[in-house]
Amino acid sequence: METAEQGAPGRVTEDRIRVLPNAVVVLDGVTSRTRPPDRNGGWYATQLADQLSRLINDTDPLKDLLARAIASLVTEHGLVPGDSPSATAAIVRWSETTIDALVLCDTPVVAFGQTAHVLEDTRLEDLRPDPEILRWKNKPGGYWVAEAEPAAAHQALTASWPREEIRQVIVATDGVSCGVSDYGLFSWEDLKQLPLGEVLDRIREAERGDSEHKRWPRYKTHDDQAIARLTT
Numbered sequence: 001m002e003t004a005e006q007g008a009p010g011r012v013t014e015d016r017i018r019v020l021p022n023a024v025v026v027l028d029g030v031t032s033r034t035r036p037p038d039r040n041g042g043w044y045a046t047q048l049a050d051q052l053s054r055l056i057n058d059t060d061p062l063k064d065l066l067a068r069a070i071a072s073l074v075t076e077h078g079l080v081p082g083d084s085p086s087a088t089a090a091i092v093r094w095s096e097t098t099i100d101a102l103v104l105c106d107t108p109v110v111a112f113g114q115t116a117h118v119l120e121d122t123r124l125e126d127l128r129p130d131p132e133i134l135r136w137k138n139k140p141g142g143y144w145v146a147e148a149e150p151a152a153a154h155q156a157l158t159a160s161w162p163r164e165e166i167r168q169v170i171v172a173t174d175g176v177s178c179g180v181s182d183y184g185l186f187s188w189e190d191l192k193q194l195p196l197g198e199v200l201d202r203i204r205e206a207e208r209g210d211s212e213h214k215r216w217p218r219y220k221t222h223d224d225q226a227i228a229r230l231t232t
Contacts, residue, residue, distance in 0.1 A: 004196035005226040008175070009204075014042035015173050015226035016087075018049045023056050023093040024228045025049055028107055028173040030086045030145065039077075044085035047073050048146055052091065062091050062102035067153035070146055079148035081138065086147035089156070090171045092230065099163050099232065104156040105145045106174045113165040116188045120177075121157050168192050169230040175223030179203040182216055191229070200225045 001024065007013030014029030027049055029041025051069035066089060073079055088105035101109040101119050108120035124143040127133050136142025144155035170191050179185045179199065183206050191199060207222050 002229045008222040013224040015224040016045040016049045026090045026171040028088040041085045045087040067150040071150040081148040084148040086145045089146045100160045110170045112168045119159045172227040175225040176227045
């Protein structure tokens with residue numbers, strides 16, 4: 001397992017990676033506009049990562065495990081739907097025979113066999129043109145994210161592949177996947193072999209060259225970055 005991460009310049013990253021004996025968890029924390037600084041997206045992502053690290057086992061569906069983790073945070077910290085920090089979530093779990101993956105919001109998983117199998121949740125991206133996008137959070141017809149409603153976990157996208165057919169798996173927050181999906185700097189196949197630190201640096205360099213957001217319209221110049229690469 002290889003990992004790389006860095007925060008956006010001038011800030012502490014709110015992305016989290018947890019490598020477990022049979023799984024990797026990648027989260028992208030999102031800060032609520034109304035919550036105090038000590039409960040920002042990084043705090044939530046840390047808490048959720050801790051819960052998932054305790055709960056992940058070999059057999060239970062990943063959606064159920066994520067729902068339990070969210071429910072535990074709601075109970076322990078009194079989180080309120082719609083008024084709490086949140087996080088995107090991606091989980092990859094492996095056994096001797098199978099690789100299971102879950103994606104909730106924009107942290108894709110790509111499994112490489114004879115072809116690249118891309119598991120991505122585009123519901124948030126599809127709603128980007130709406131200036132009131134937050135009204136669609138964890139709502140039918142909207143987008144779903146880990147926050148204070150356990151039912152959101154059951155809106156995650158999942159996939160399973162025979163382990164013998166998969167050679168590598170990549171999990172990346174949107175601060176990295178944008179290098180493929182938005183900027184066109186790489187293909188997913190490129191990320192199988194490039195040094196992960198180089199991937200992060202090349203994305204940063206491209207963003208600095210478009211500081212006015214003209215080539216690639218976006219709401220901030222840089223995002224936190226986190227990527228994990230598993231060789232099976």
